[in-house]
Amino acid sequence: MLKVIAACGNGMGSSQIIKMKIEKVFKKLGVQVSIHHSSIGEAKTQASGYDVVFCSEALKKNFARAxxxxxxxxxxxxxxxxQEIETKIKELVIDKK
Known part of the structure; x- marks a missing residue:
């Protein structure tokens, strides 16, 4: 089971929306995941404990160390x-595992 975290600027609405969207796509692809959502600050400190981090393109640089x-x-x-989420999961997650 993949451990996934969805992160947004303050950990409220956007990360919850990302979580729901990626959950739906992983289910469609038949991949079991455990998904958490949080603020960028919290996710940054926890990211190394997860297999995959989802965030906006603008926030991606915050996870360079992870x-x-x-x-x-x-x-x-x-x-x-x-569609973007599914494409990226196939390219970046499924093909790498």
């Missing part, structure tokens, strides 16, 4: 696009 440690960081241009 990425160096092997955490997959997925930056999204459109947080609401299930």
């Amino acid at each position: 990425e160096e440690g092997g955490t997959i960081v997925v930056g999204l241009k459109n947080l609401l696009s299930e």
Whole structure:
């Protein structure tokens, strides 16, 4: 089971929306995941304990250290696009595992 965290600027609405969207896509793809959502500050300190981080493209640089440690960081241009999420999961998560 993959451990996933969805992060946004303050950990409220956007991260919850990302969580719901990625949960739906992982389910569609038949991948079991455990998903947490939080603020960028909290996620930054916890990211190395997760397999995958989802955030907006603009926040991706905050996870450089976790990425160096092997955490997959997925930056999204459109947080609401299930198609973008599915494409990135296939390219960055499924193909790498």
